[in-house]
Amino acid sequence: MSNSVMILGEVLGDVFPEQTIIGGAPYNVARHSHAFGLDVHLLTAVGKDALGQRILNEMQAAGLPTKCVQQHADLPTGQVKVHFEQHGHRFEILDDQAYDALDWPPVQALAEQYPPKLVYFGTLALRHAPMQAVAQQWLKLCHSATVFCDINLRAPWYDKNSLTLALNAAHILKINHEELPEVCKLMGLPAESDLNAQAGQLLAAFNLREMFVTCGEQGSFWLDAHGNSFREAPVPLKTAFVDSVGAGDAYTAIVIRGLLADKPRQAMLAEAARFAAAICGIRGAVPDNTGFYQDFI
Numbered sequence: 701m702s703n704s705v706m707i708l709g710e711v712l713g714d715v716f717p718e719q720t721i722i723g724g725a726p727y728n729v730a731r732h733s734h735a736f737g738l739d740v741h742l743l744t745a746v747g748k749d750a751l752g753q754r755i756l757n758e759m760q761a762a763g764l765p766t767k768c769v770q771q772h773a774d775l776p777t778g779q780v781k782v783h784f785e786q787h788g789h790r791f792e793i794l795d796d797q798a799y800d801a802l803d804w805p806p807v808q809a810l811a812e813q814y815p816p817k818l819v820y821f822g823t824l825a826l827r828h829a830p831m832q833a834v835a836q837q838w839l840k841l842c843h844s845a846t847v848f849c850d851i852n853l854r855a856p857w858y859d860k861n862s863l864t865l866a867l868n869a870a871h872i873l874k875i876n877h878e879e880l881p882e883v884c885k886l887m888g889l890p891a892e893s894d895l896n897a898q899a900g901q902l903l904a905a906f907n908l909r910e911m912f913v914t915c916g917e918q919g920s921f922w923l924d925a926h927g928n929s930f931r932e933a934p935v936p937l938k939t940a941f942v943d944s945v946g947a948g949d950a951y952t953a954i955v956i957r958g959l960l961a962d963k964p965r966q967a968m969l970a971e972a973a974r975f976a977a978a979i980c981g982i983r984g985a986v987p988d989n990t991g992f993y994q995d996f997i
Contacts, residue, residue: 703739703817703960703961704739704815704816704817704818705738705741705816705818705960706741706811706816706818707729707740707741707742707820707821708726708744708802708807708820708825708835709726709820709821709824709825710726710744710778710822710824710825711723711726711742711744711746711769711799712724712727712777712780712797713755714782714945715779715782717782717784720779721983721984721985722754723780723945723985724778725952726742726820726821728946728949728985728986729820729850729949729953729956730742730764731762731764732949732950733957735762736954736993738956739814741765741768741810742764742768743802743807743810743838744769744802745770745772745775745798745801745802746777746778746798747771747772747775747777748772749776751779752776755769755777756769768810770798772798775797775798776798778794780793781794791854793854799825800827800828800831801830801831802831807837811841815842815845816842818845819839819847820850820952820956821849822849822850823851823853823858823863823866824857824858826865832861832862835869848870848871848872848952848955848959849870849872851866851873851883853878859886863887864887867902867905867908868906870906870908871909872909872910872912873908874912874914874952874955875899875911876916876948877913877915877918880895880899880902881895881898884898887902889901895913895921896921896923896929899911899921899923903924903925908925909925910922910923910925910965914951914976919931919932919933919934919935920932920951920969921969922965930965930969932969932970932972933973934973934977935973935976936977937977938978938981939978939981940981942982942983944980945984946979946984946986947976947977950972950975950979950985951972951975951976953975954971954972954975954996955972958971958972971996978992978995978996
């Protein structure tokens with residue numbers, strides 16, 4: 701159980717004009733965590749369609765267990781359509797997807813069979829009431845596990861209700877510098893111009909143990925309930941920048957590994973920044989070959 705992680709949330713196809721890449725923050729975190737040697741179970745659902753089969757095949761090829769993946773007869777495998785426009789790109793996250801509808805009995809059976817030391821969920825998975833109910837039951841069942849919440853604000857798929865549920869359940873929070881002010885505002889916390897002050901307010905309001913705040917090109921910072929904090933400078937890229945897709949998920953996977961090993965937080969932040977920078981040098985969120993991970997194992 702020492703390195704057992706159970707992850708709840710979406711797996712989907714990011715549909716670009718020229719190709720479809722499999723993604724979703726929970727899936728990306730699961731892939732990295734497995735590559736780092738953690739015992740990972742991903743609780744999700746796909747449709748009985750070609751994309752769903754492709755996801756199952758990719759998971760099997762990577763050595764990730766598929767017994768936690770439910771297959772939905774009526775709903776399609778999740779998709780995000782990427783629209784390229786004059787000023788960049790826009791993501792269209794489709795509604796009523798397989799990952800929105802997990803049946804509770806299989807989730808319960810797996811959580812009892814593989815009791816996790818740490819559980820991870822992202823907030824996109826909580827966009828509808830049925831999944832909020834499943835998540836709450838799951839978190840209750842995994843009451844002895846450390847709860848890691850990844851804030852993923854994707855308009856219009858979040859509200860005060862779903863975020864309150866997530867924050868109340870979390871022991872550890874990961875959030876980025878754009879999401880932090882928005883969450884503080886939704887939670888009715890006093891307006892603060894300083895990110896550190898905002899983070900401190902959110903930490904105190906929800907009795908969080910610790911928080912990791914990623915700031916894109918400005919690096920990241922960490923703080924805990926005892927008043928400790930420090931900042932990690934950004935890491936220069938060793939290769940040409942390709943895209944930042946999944947950089948946050950790469951950061952998260954290193955943090956999870958560090959939490960399970962009880963690593964010093966400053967070392968974790970430095971390593972997380974280095975791995976996230978490496979992911980910015982490839983297309984998409986997950987490398988094609990496992991050799992990519994050698995420098996980080």
